[in-house]
Amino acid sequence: MSQTKTKCLIIGSGPAGYTAALYTSRANLEPVLYEGHQPGGQLTITTEVENFPGYPDGTTGTQLMEDIRRQAIRFGADVRSGLITKVDFSKRPFIVTDDSGNEIEAETVIISTGATARFLGLPDEEKYMGMGVSACATCDGFFYRKKRVAVVGGGDTACEEALYLSNIAQDVFLIVRKDYLRASKVMQRRVLEKPNIKVLFNTQTQGLYGDEFLQGAHLVENIGTTKEQHFDLELDGFFLAIGHTPNTSLFKGVIDLDEQGYIVTKGQSTATNIEGVFAAGDVADPNYRQAITAAGSGCKAALDAERFLTSLE
Numbered sequence: 304m305s306q307t308k309t310k311c312l313i314i315g316s317g318p319a320g321y322t323a324a325l326y327t328s329r330a331n332l333e334p335v336l337y338e339g340h341q342p343g344g345q346l347t348i349t350t351e352v353e354n355f356p357g358y359p360d361g362t363t364g365t366q367l368m369e370d371i372r373r374q375a376i377r378f379g380a381d382v383r384s385g386l387i388t389k390v391d392f393s394k395r396p397f398i399v400t401d402d403s404g405n406e407i408e409a410e411t412v413i414i415s416t417g418a419t420a421r422f423l424g425l426p427d428e429e430k431y432m433g434m435g436v437s438a439c440a441t442c443d444g445f446f447y448r449k450k451r452v453a454v455v456g457g458g459d460t461a462c463e464e465a466l467y468l469s470n471i472a473q474d475v476f477l478i479v480r481k482d483y484l485r486a487s488k489v490m491q492r493r494v495l496e497k498p499n500i501k502v503l504f505n506t507q508t509q510g511l512y513g514d515e516f517l518q519g520a521h522l523v524e525n526i527g528t529t530k531e532q533h534f535d536l537e538l539d540g541f542f543l544a545i546g547h548t549p550n551t552s553l554f555k556g557v558i559d560l561d562e563q564g565y566i567v568t569k570g571q572s573t574a575t576n577i578e579g580v581f582a583a584g585d586v587a588d589p590n591y592r593q594a595i596t597a598a599g600s601g602c603k604a605a606l607d608a609e610r611f612l613t614s615l616e
């Protein structure tokens with residue numbers, strides 16, 4: 304068991320965490336970053352990334368994360384594999400413990416633990432991940448030009464993803480388990496008026512099929528009623544939009560969270576309710592959830608941490 308002192312501890316390793324490490328290392332805060340159980344975060348489960356500025360020919364999510372990681376290490380960031388399992392934010396310096404029992408004494412903390420897309424829990428989702436199954440239309444929609452895709456969910460995200468895909472794909476099916484959409488009225492109207500979006504109400508997915516790539520979904524309509532009907536829908540892409548869960552269980556009761564569990568930050572800053580603790584990326588953002596916005600907020604958190612430390616001098 305070791306003990307480390309740092310001016311800035313970063314918890315989490317997506318675009319927000321690595322960018323915070325890049326900026327804090329260049330500001331001589333000698334950051335320590337814990338990568339967590341999915342080094343590189345959600346981007347490492349997407350395929351191509353073509354909308355991150357600076358990559359005119361596109362790149363992969365894994366490569367993009369590796370690039371920012373290396374950039375941070377080049378300026379001295381101490382990037383560690385491992386999980387943070389305990390935080391004590393009751394006084395500064397904060398005491399944080401990792402899964403091997405090592406203690407880190409940190410003058411500031413940046414939380415960038417991200418969010419996890421919810422899945423239906425079908426074994427086939429994992430099998431076809433990146434081979435037809437995706438949880439991000441903005442990331443992967445481009446690969447379905449003139450193809451047939453489905454989006455699962457009836458909230459604003461599902462409607463937004465369906466509309467986005469309807470400008471790329473030939474046919475979009477919105478699979479909604481209830482007989483109504485939960486999305487805002489304006490989004491509902493846009494979806495219902497779009498000629499190439501077909502909403503399948505009262506419909507649930509029971510499985511996916513295909514060979515190497517996804518070829519379709521096994522669906523059931525009006526399950527548990529006399530009108531129950533099973534059918535297969537041929538598809539090239541299957542997008543999940545049934546919500547995200549922010550990875551904040553470690554901070555419950557310590558950091559202010561909103562009703563969905565996202566970290567609440569103050570105004571336009573990344574400051575949380577605890578002085579010296581900042582939050583960046585999807586863990587504090589239910590709205591934009593893009594690699595570039597997460598990276599931008601990682602930069603903001605680094606500047607906020609640096610300014611906070613300067614204000615104490």
Ligand code: NDP
Binds near residue numbers: 422459479480
């Ligand atoms: P929501 O929780 O609003 O909606 C989730 C949807 O997924 C619901 O229709 C729900 O169905 C469905 N669902 C959940 N679990 C399953 C399941 N196991 N099988 C099938 N369907 C399932 O999540 P969103 O991500 O859409 O939105 C999150 C928040 O972000 C909301 O407050 C939303 O308004 C906001 N948002 C705002 C946007 C904007 O203003 N531009 C854009 C995107 C999101 P059911 O209704 O049956 O529970």
